[in-house]
Amino acid sequence: MFVLKNCSVEGCSSKSVAESGFCIEHCKDYGKISADIAKELTNESLFRARSFAHLNFEGLNFNDTEFINCSFSHCSFKDVNFSNSKFSLVFFDYSIHENVEFKECDFMNSVFAGSKINNSDFSGSEIVNTNFNGTEIENSNFSDSDLYLSRFVNSNLMKLDIVDCNLKRTDFSGSDRKQIKFKYSNIEEALFSKGQ
Amino acid sequence: MRLLMYYGYANRANTYIIGPENGGNAILIDPGRFEVPLLNMIENNNYYIESIILTHSHSSHSKGVNTTLKVYNSKIYAALGKVENIRTEMVSNREIRNISGFNVEFYEIPGHSNDCLVFKIGNLLFTGDIFNSGYLGTPLNAFAHNNMQKDIQERLLTLDGDTVVLPGHGPPSTILAEREINENLFNPVNISY
Numbered sequence: 001m002f003v004l005k006n007c008s009v010e011g012c013s014s015k016s017v018a019e020s021g022f023c024i025e026h027c028k029d030y031g032k033i034s035a036d037i038a039k040e041l042t043n044e045s046l047f048r049a050r051s052f053a054h055l056n057f058e059g060l061n062f063n064d065t066e067f068i069n070c071s072f073s074h075c076s077f078k079d080v081n082f083s084n085s086k087f088s089l090v091f092f093d094y095s096i097h098e099n100v101e102f103k104e105c106d107f108m109n110s111v112f113a114g115s116k117i118n119n120s121d122f123s124g125s126e127i128v129n130t131n132f133n134g135t136e137i138e139n140s141n142f143s144d145s146d147l148y149l150s151r152f153v154n155s156n157l158m159k160l161d162i163v164d165c166n167l168k169r170t171d172f173s174g175s176d177r178k179q180i181k182f183k184y185s186n187i188e189e190a191l192f193s194k195g196q
Numbered sequence: 197m198r199l200l201m202y203y204g205y206a207n208r209a210n211t212y213i214i215g216p217e218n219g220g221n222a223i224l225i226d227p228g229r230f231e232v233p234l235l236n237m238i239e240n241n242n243y244y245i246e247s248i249i250l251t252h253s254h255s256s257h258s259k260g261v262n263t264t265l266k267v268y269n270s271k272i273y274a275a276l277g278k279v280e281n282i283r284t285e286m287v288s289n290r291e292i293r294n295i296s297g298f299n300v301e302f303y304e305i306p307g308h309s310n311d312c313l314v315f316k317i318g319n320l321l322f323t324g325d326i327f328n329s330g331y332l333g334t335p336l337n338a339f340a341h342n343n344m345q346k347d348i349q350e351r352l353l354t355l356d357g358d359t360v361v362l363p364g365h366g367p368p369s370t371i372l373a374e375r376e377i378n379e380n381l382f383n384p385v386n387i388s389y
Contacts, residue, residue, distance in 0.1 A: 113373035131367035134377035153330030
């Protein structure tokens with residue numbers, strides 16, 4: 001399992017940037033660490049038990065990659081392509097996604113809680129038992145996906161295409177939903193309030 | 197340390213395996229059913245189930261213990277002395293035990309049932325039905341709910357925000373996400389008894 005180390009500067013309780021041992025404030029090589037990890041993510045096809053937390057990624061292609069027990073917590077992604085990738089127990093909590101491609105991906109037991117997702121594409125994906133609680137998702141596409149058991153509790157959803165999806169036990173309780181297209185999806189099997 | 201997560205379709209609950217990176221003696225957590233895909237997951241990763249920890253004795257979390265014991269000679273840890281008619285090694289509040297090479301810190305948090313255990317291994321918090329992604333577990337009654345919520349606030353939500361929450365039902369989460377998002381912590385009146 002990934003480990004989110006604390007900053008090694010005495011008295012600092014912030015979390016480390018990736019596996020550097022230093023938080024953003026004390027990390028002197030942030031640019032180099034970012035570039036090295038971006039290169040590694042672009043070239044390798046399997047990552048297990050790694051932390052990439054607190055990094056910013058822009059204009060990169062990480063498609064066809066498998067991630068197991070990894071953390072992208074508090075990361076920022078802009079114009080990044082993860083298409084055809086697999087994620088098992090991967091944490092994207094409190095991350096920011098702008099124009100990110102997750103087309104035809106497999107997500108199992110993963111976490112996006114507290115994230116902001118805009119103009120992103122999750123279409124044609126298996127998104128099973130994945131946590132989107134408290135997310136703000138706007139202008140994004142989940143069509144042709146399996147969202148079995150995933151949760152969007154207390155999330156703000158706006159202008160989303162959730163067309164022709166499996167929504168069996170997908171939980172939207174407490175969510176604020178505006179301009180959501182559920183056409184051809186089995187919304188009768190989704191949960192919109194607790195106790196359903 | 198390696199974490200594997202298995203979802204049992206029959207009991208709609210999560211079972212977890214914690215073991216060393218390259219196989220060996222492992223801990224099985226909440227075997228609600230011991231199904232062939234779970235056995236394959238254990239065997240394909242070269243694990244031997246030396247220990248079983250039960251978060252509580254409800255059948256969706258413990259029914260698979262008997263079958264597990266037909267395959268592995270495991271020691272069972274729980275808050276009750278007997279679960280599914282099998283003797284267990286009882287653990288108690290604030291106790292730290294070394295189980296299959298891992299330090300496990302136990303918290304007794306009754307509320308969903310009288311024998312609920314929450315435990316922490318490294319930065320992983322196994323919450324059973326006390327606390328899961330977006331909700332609190334269904335309490336036994338209003339009194340149990342108040343006590344459970346107080347315990348959660350004082351003992352669990354004070355943990356490091358990046359602590360990974362691994363519930364009995366539903367997807368994983370983090371302490372920070374639960375602190376900020378958990379529906380029942382903000383709307384306790386919504387809980388149905």
